[in-house]
Amino acid sequence: MNAPLMGGQMPWSNDLDVICSYLTAVRSGSDLSTGSGKGIQGAGIYDQSGLPWGVGAHCSTSFLDEAPRLIYQLQEGALRAEATSRPTPDFLLMQDPEEFLFCRRFLNDYYVVVSGTRGSFELFQGRIDRCVQMAESALKERRTESP
Amino acid sequence: MTSSAANIQPLADLLDSRQDLREILAKNLNLAHACLLLRRGESESVTRALDLALRQTDSDTNVVAECIQAELLRLAGDNPQAIARAEALALKERFHPAAALYLRNLFPLVDPSHRLPTMAVEADLAPDAGASVGDSPDSVDSRDSMVMDVRASTSASHAEVPAIWATVANASGLALLRLHGADGLQEVSHGEMAIGAMEEAAFSRSQRILANLGFGDLRHASFEGARRIVHAWRDGERSALAVFENDGSASLLAARCTKVFQEAG
Numbered sequence: 001m002n003a004p005l006m007g008g009q010m011p012w013s014n015d016l017d018v019i020c021s022y023l024t025a026v027r028s029g030s031d032l033s034t035g036s037g038k039g040i041q042g043a044g045i046y047d048q049s050g051l052p053w054g055v056g057a058h059c060s061t062s063f064l065d066e067a068p069r070l071i072y073q074l075q076e077g078a079l080r081a082e083a084t085s086r087p088t089p090d091f092l093l094m095q096d097p098e099e100f101l102f103c104r105r106f107l108n109d110y111y112v113v114v115s116g117t118r119g120s121f122e123l124f125q126g127r128i129d130r131c132v133q134m135a136e137s138a139l140k141e142r143r144t145e146s147p
Numbered sequence: 148m149t150s151s152a153a154n155i156q157p158l159a160d161l162l163d164s165r166q167d168l169r170e171i172l173a174k175n176l177n178l179a180h181a182c183l184l185l186r187r188g189e190s191e192s193v194t195r196a197l198d199l200a201l202r203q204t205d206s207d208t209n210v211v212a213e214c215i216q217a218e219l220l221r222l223a224g225d226n227p228q229a230i231a232r233a234e235a236l237a238l239k240e241r242f243h244p245a246a247a248l249y250l251r252n253l254f255p256l257v258d259p260s261h262r263l264p265t266m267a268v269e270a271d272l273a274p275d276a277g278a279s280v281g282d283s284p285d286s287v288d289s290r291d292s293m294v295m296d297v298r299a300s301t302s303a304s305h306a307e308v309p310a311i312w313a314t315v316a317n318a319s320g321l322a323l324l325r326l327h328g329a330d331g332l333q334e335v336s337h338g339e340m341a342i343g344a345m346e347e348a349a350f351s352r353s354q355r356i357l358a359n360l361g362f363g364d365l366r367h368a369s370f371e372g373a374r375r376i377v378h379a380w381r382d383g384e385r386s387a388l389a390v391f392e393n394d395g396s397a398s399l400l401a402a403r404c405t406k407v408f409q410e411a412g
Contacts, residue, residue: 050251051244064241072254 011130014138016045016054019131023114024056026124040116040124041099045135046071048109054135060115067113070094070103074111093121106132107139154255158218159186161248162211168245171207175200178208181215190219210240214249226256308333311411315389315403322375323390324404328411350379350386367405376401380408 013019020043027039042063043056050068074092081088091104100121102114112132116124159182162168172179177200184193197212213236221229233250240246308316308326316324316335324335354365369378376397380387389404391397 049248051247052242065238068247068251069254072251 011134013134014141016135016138017056019134019138020044020054020056020059022056022134023124023127023131024058026120026127027058027116038117039120040114042067042113042115043131044113046111046113048075048111053110053139063113063115066101066115067103070101070113071111074103074105078105095121102128104128104132106136110135110139155221156252157186158182158214158249158252161252162214162245165244165248168211168248171211171245174205175203175208177203178211181212185215185218188222190222193219206240207243207245210236210243210245214245217249217253221253221256226253227258229253230257308335309411311407315400315407318396318400318403320392320394320396320400321389322392323388325388327386328384350381369401378404380405382408382412385412 011022013022023040023043025040027037027041040056042059044052044059044063044067045054046052046067048071050071052067055064070092074089077092078088090106091102093103094101095118098118100116100118102121104112106112112128112135114121114128121128156164162172162182172182177196181193181196181200184190184196193215197215200208201212213232217229217232217236220226220232230250230253233246233253236246237250308324309330312324312326315321321335322337326333350365350368353368357363357365366382367378367380369376371393374393376391376393378389378391378401385408387404387408389401391400
């Protein structure tokens with residue numbers, strides 16, 4: 001179950017940090033901590049209170065600052081949708097000319113937040129979907145295991 | 148950010164909502180007492196209970212105590228300071244549940260135009276940004292534990308400064324002079340800079356160190372950066388803050404300011 005994420009194989013892990021690191025691994029640049037590289041700059045899995053359950057390696061500081069706020073914006077959007085009798089949005093994507101910020105709700109109570117340079121979102125959308133899939137499975141497994 | 152204040156959960160409830168946070172309170176009964184008093188709205192007693200709680204200090208206690216201090220500000224109606232304090236704490240203790248939860252809880256109060264403290268510091272550090280005291284390592288450190296109400300100071304008329312300060316205020320090496328006293332706030336600024344509550348930051352940390360050493364009340368503090376120097380003086384309710392360019396005239400200007408500050412008292 002806990003096989004390392006290998007290139008060329010269908011990745012799998014139930015460790016949420018490793019799952020997020022699968023995303024942050026796709027990044028180039030010399031100084032990883034400043035978020036100066038290209039590609040994915042941060043990935044994390046959060047609960048509805050904004051507490052991190054998994055954080056990718058070498059996430060930029062600005063990502064860690066922004067992630068809980070992005071979740072809050074998606075939650076606010078959901079409240080507004082509810083107030084106007086519209087369906088609840090399940091993801092939020094913000095893009096400026098340089099960066100993207102993506103937040104997706106899954107299993108009702110959890111959020112995956114990803115940020116990166118513009119263009120990376122389209123490039124790594126499949127990888128993000130795969131991470132959400134792994135996180136869903138891992139969290140379901142934890143629920144099953146808990147008394 | 149359109150939510151009303153009704154969405155804000157009291158800190159006492161927040162701390163009570165999670166097992167790990169309840170355990171922190173269980174380890175420090177004075178902290179638990181402070182929370183109880185906070186729930187009852189007895190703010191003055193909360194401060195006394197917090198002082199006692201901090202004698203049995205550990206990292207968890209410090210984080211919860213800081214949350215309580217921010218909550219006291221919020222309850223007093225000072226939302227910007229409460230948010231700034233919660234943000235400073237979350238920057239320092241990013242993965243502590245109390246710090247993260249409390250800041251998250253305050254999001255509905257955050258103005259959409261609010262700048263994150265990290266962003267403010269990063270902007271100040273940009274090579275082509277306007278020079279400011281935010282460039283000094285001291286101010287970067289201070290964001291860890293101090294409330295940094297970063298705001299842009301705009302030019303003020305020299306006429307607002309008492310005549311005794313005029314010579315210093317007109318000196319070419321002076322970047323900012325800010326006076327607090329019986330007449331309120333008076334300020335002279337050459338250009339625009341983000342410095343915020345530097346007096347508090349400069350004094351409160353140094354004050355604690357001196358108090359621990361038994362040196363008595365702090366009256367003067369200065370922090371020297373490669374490009375600028377900040378001096379702060381305090382005497383009772385009176386205080387002054389001056390930022391100088393770090394050139395040959397800085398020490399002379401500082402000495403003049405010290406003399407004027409004493410004479411003005």
